[in-house]
Amino acid sequence: MELNDSEERGSVEDRRGGKKSLAIGGGIGAVVIALIASYIGIDPKVAQQIVGGVAGGGAQTQGTGKADGYAEFSSKLLGSTNTVWKDQFRKNRYSKYRGAAYEEPGMVLFSDQVESGGCGVAPSAVGPFYCPASKKVFLDPTFFEELESKLGGSKAEFSQAYVIGHEVGHHVQNLLGYETESYQAKDGKQNAGIRMELQADYLAGVWAHHAKDKLKINQDDIASALKTARSIGDNRIQEKMKGKSWPESFNHGRDDQRLKYFKEGFETGDASEGRLNKFFDRNVKPLDL
Numbered sequence: 001m002e003l004n005d006s007e008e009r010g011s012v013e014d015r016r017g018g019k020k021s022l023a024i025g026g027g028i029g030a031v032v033i034a035l036i037a038s039y040i041g042i043d044p045k046v047a048q049q050i051v052g053g054v055a056g057g058g059a060q061t062q063g064t065g066k067a068d069g070y071a072e073f074s075s076k077l078l079g080s081t082n083t084v085w086k087d088q089f090r091k092n093r094y095s096k097y098r099g100a101a102y103e104e105p106g107m108v109l110f111s112d113q114v115e116s117g118g119c120g121v122a123p124s125a126v127g128p129f130y131c132p133a134s135k136k137v138f139l140d141p142t143f144f145e146e147l148e149s150k151l152g153g154s155k156a157e158f159s160q161a162y163v164i165g166h167e168v169g170h171h172v173q174n175l176l177g178y179e180t181e182s183y184q185a186k187d188g189k190q191n192a193g194i195r196m197e198l199q200a201d202y203l204a205g206v207w208a209h210h211a212k213d214k215l216k217i218n219q220d221d222i223a224s225a226l227k228t229a230r231s232i233g234d235n236r237i238q239e240k241m242k243g244k245s246w247p248e249s250f251n252h253g254r255d256d257q258r259l260k261y262f263k264e265g266f267e268t269g270d271a272s273e274g275r276l277n278k279f280f281d282r283n284v285k286p287l288d289l
């Protein structure tokens with residue numbers, strides 16, 4: 001993947017290296033955010049165990065990280081998603097949006113914990129997430145180290161792009177009015193959650209499809225994203241953490257499904273309303289969308 005300088009930039013705020021004033025890990029903030037925000041795939045409770053060393057005060061985030069070029073990297077990536085989604089919103093004229101221009105999301109880079117502006121205070125341990133109230137994606141870049149070393153994912157650039165694309169997918173859902181709450185009554189909360197997550201993976205794939213020529217996305221890039229998609233399937237995370245998995249507690253979809261929908265989005269690039277609505281078709285079980 002190549003991010004060149006002529007690309008549009010997204011709006012990224014670098015809050016890393018701020019002071020650690022609040023207790024990390026527990027508290028009301030963490031509970032609040034667990035209910036509202038959308039994650040990449042790590043249940044906050046499980047995340048606490050995975051990165052317990054960090055959240056519990058063992059390991060520490062090093063330095064401020066501000067000189068590492070990450071703000072530059074993420075603003076180019078976010079800019080690429082802006083370009084693609086503006087175009088898709090124009091072309092698809094979604095009934096709820098009626099051809100209005102795509103509203104760009106913000107992104108906040110943080111370390112340790114962050115005030116999300118409507119979804120509470122979140123510790124790094126929850127992993128990247130999107131807060132619908134502030135329309136922002138929140139990311140502690142050190143997550144990718146954990147992803148590779150502890151979950152068997154990849155920290156390659158495009159794998160990170162997939163994760164950001166997934167969170168931007170939640171933003172697209174927010175704009176288009178897809179939300180867990182409106183479907184859980186007829187489908188159960190868990191199923192509605194899985195539909196949302198698989199659709200977000202699909203939307204990440206749609207972005208990658210439309211960005212692939214400009215960003216020179218190649219097979220190795222896709223392989224790194226698929227490795228990550230596989231590593232954060234609920235069954236994988238649970239197997240790693242507990243030695244076995246419990247399908248009834250899944251909320252993001254199994255590894256094969258995450259893979260399947262990212263791939264389908266990447267191959268078809270189809271962001272039409274009809275295709276997106278299918279993720280919420282009552283006659284189709286969430287696990288065989």
Ligand SMILES: [Zn+2]
Pocket residue numbers: 038039040041166170197200
């Ligand atoms: Zn998600």
